[in-house]
Amino acid sequence: MKTDPRVTLLFVLLLSTAGVVLRGALELAPVLLSAMIAALWGKAPVGRVLRRLAGLWITLVSVTALQALFSGDIRTGLLTGAAVLERLVILMLGGTMLAAYPGHALVQAMIQLRLPYQLAYMVSVGLRFVPQFSESFKDSLTAMQLRGVDFRRLKMKARLRVYTYLLMPTIAAGVQRAQKLAMAMELRGFGAHEQRGSYAPLHMKSKDWLALAGVIAWAAGLSAIEVLWRIAI
Amino acid sequence: MTIETKNLTFTYPGTGFSLRGVDFSMGPGACAALTGSNGSGKTTLGKLLCGLLKPQGGAVLFDGEDTAKWSLGRRGQRIGYLFQEPARQLFAPTVLEDLMFTQELQGISPGEAEARAMALLARFELDSLARRSVLTLSRGEQQRLAICGLLLNKPEALVLDEPTTGLDARRKAILAGVIREVLRDGISVLLISHDAAFVKANAQREVRMEQLNQAPLASGAPDKSADSLGWIEGGSGEGAGGVHEN
Ligand SMILES: Nc1ncnc2c1ncn2[C@@H]1O[C@H](COP(=O)(O)OP(=O)(O)O)[C@@H](O)[C@H]1O
Ligand SMILES: [Mg+2]
Numbered sequence: 001m002k003t004d005p006r007v008t009l010l011f012v013l014l015l016s017t018a019g020v021v022l023r024g025a026l027e028l029a030p031v032l033l034s035a036m037i038a039a040l041w042g043k044a045p046v047g048r049v050l051r052r053l054a055g056l057w058i059t060l061v062s063v064t065a066l067q068a069l070f071s072g073d074i075r076t077g078l079l080t081g082a083a084v085l086e087r088l089v090i091l092m093l094g095g096t097m098l099a100a101y102p103g104h105a106l107v108q109a110m111i112q113l114r115l116p117y118q119l120a121y122m123v124s125v126g127l128r129f130v131p132q133f134s135e136s137f138k139d140s141l142t143a144m145q146l147r148g149v150d151f152r153r154l155k156m157k158a159r160l161r162v163y164t165y166l167l168m169p170t171i172a173a174g175v176q177r178a179q180k181l182a183m184a185m186e187l188r189g190f191g192a193h194e195q196r197g198s199y200a201p202l203h204m205k206s207k208d209w210l211a212l213a214g215v216i217a218w219a220a221g222l223s224a225i226e227v228l229w230r231i232a233i
Numbered sequence: 234m235t236i237e238t239k240n241l242t243f244t245y246p247g248t249g250f251s252l253r254g255v256d257f258s259m260g261p262g263a264c265a266a267l268t269g270s271n272g273s274g275k276t277t278l279g280k281l282l283c284g285l286l287k288p289q290g291g292a293v294l295f296d297g298e299d300t301a302k303w304s305l306g307r308r309g310q311r312i313g314y315l316f317q318e319p320a321r322q323l324f325a326p327t328v329l330e331d332l333m334f335t336q337e338l339q340g341i342s343p344g345e346a347e348a349r350a351m352a353l354l355a356r357f358e359l360d361s362l363a364r365r366s367v368l369t370l371s372r373g374e375q376q377r378l379a380i381c382g383l384l385l386n387k388p389e390a391l392v393l394d395e396p397t398t399g400l401d402a403r404r405k406a407i408l409a410g411v412i413r414e415v416l417r418d419g420i421s422v423l424l425i426s427h428d429a430a431f432v433k434a435n436a437q438r439e440v441r442m443e444q445l446n447q448a449p450l451a452s453g454a455p456d457k458s459a460d461s462l463g464w465i466e467g468g469s470g471e472g473a474g475g476v477h478e479n
Pocket of ligand 1: 245271272275277278
């Protein structure tokens with residue numbers, strides 16, 4: 001059984017905060033390491049996500065190389081590039097850990113963390129639209145190619161124009177779907193009652209409390225190291 | 234153009250729905266109908282014919298030539314596909330621009346591109362809408378515009394996926410006119426539809442999907458949503474139905 005999603009949410013929140021706040025490649029290293037360990041321990045499909053992002057990796061590595069090139073001094077350049085890379089991997093791993101839960105569990109967690117229900121519901125609706133968006137976009141992509149547009153042969157300017165055309169049908173369909181959904185929800189009296197029931201409320205088990213203690217200890221340890229480091233320098 | 238499939242096989246990884254051993258053929262210059270119940274795989278076969286899906290076994294042949302290695306652009310020169318959702322294949326903000334931009338990308342001069350676009354629009358009674366936004370078109374108008382976009386490529390065949398959905402009797406009559414117009418150009422039409430009357434009136438031949446597909450009917454693919462609820466049931470048990478503040 002998985003850890004309570006509330007604990008994971010807290011962990012991912014702290015993780016991404018650390019990933020954004022900390023600057024240097026060396027400071028980010030322990031954060032990255034803990035993200036890796038947690039993701040593997042939580043049996044998040046890390047490998048699958050990394051493989052899916054295979055195309056992106058090439059871009060990431062070239063960005064790193066460019067950073068290194070343009071910041072003059074090779075050593076600082078490499079360190080800056082590495083930091084960018086680490087930060088992205090940390091954020092991706094955080095996302096992966098959350099993606100391992102079904103959407104409704106995350107919404108339930110947000111509700112029980114006393115986030116406004118509207119906000120939590122919006123997230124769940126957003127998640128549910130993702131497959132439809134991706135199918136609509138795939139159809140548009142093939143339709144464009146069937147109409148004789150060959151992306152590889154286009155010049156940069158024409159390619160950009162085609163990309164904006166490509167996004168049009170998906171965005172338009174998204175807006176129209178959102179309007180319909182909003183109307184349907186109004187008609188059903190969404191938000192009319194102060195209190196509402198949950199089908200499957202979450203309960204912390206001893207194992208979850210243990211995990212929470214672990215997360216807090218980890219955050220405290222990380223902050224302590226950070227503070228000591230600053231003093232030492 | 235003669236379109237054939239030989240022992241075609243395809244399975245969706247997500248749901249496990251599969252087509253197996255599909256042998257289908259249609260000759261040039263005629264309208265054939267593909268019918269069958271919802272979820273029998275009509276759209277899937279249509280997408281396989283046009284290369285929107287890749288067969289996992291067997292082949293799709295155009296005039297006897299295996300199309301497996303063809304690019305989408307090359308297929309689009311021979312066959313056009315009208316989506317069940319025509320809005321997915323309309324890209325530009327206005328009706329006229331939607332027919333012009335592909336031509337301009339192919340290096341046709343704006344003057345000639347516009348002339349060709351306007352001629353097509355006039356033929357399908359869309360010329361008065363040339364400056365309209367594609368988003369404000371009715372479903373029937375979107376379909377006709379999408380068909381115009383396909384015809385710019387001068388294809389030899391069109392696959393129309395459920396084109397009568399959401400059309401009233403008058404719009405259906407207009408669509409029937411469009412099909413006749415297309416056939417007059419020597420373009421063959423595969424009409425995917427379960428509108429029996431429309432099929433009877435417009436198609437010379439009818440093929441049922443259930444007869445083409447040799448795969449045994451899948452009985453209930455595994456339900457993912459029940460699966461994902463599994464862990465939460467273990468976690469809550471007795472507490473189901475609790476109340477919290479909104
Ligand atoms: N993208 C997809 N991924 C997984 N399964 C799909 C997908 N599209 C359709 N299916 C399934 O394949 C079956 C046939 O679908 P489809 O070809 O659209 O049928 P039809 O057009 O005859 O109504 C359906 O059971 C549907 O659930
Ligand atoms: Mg269909």
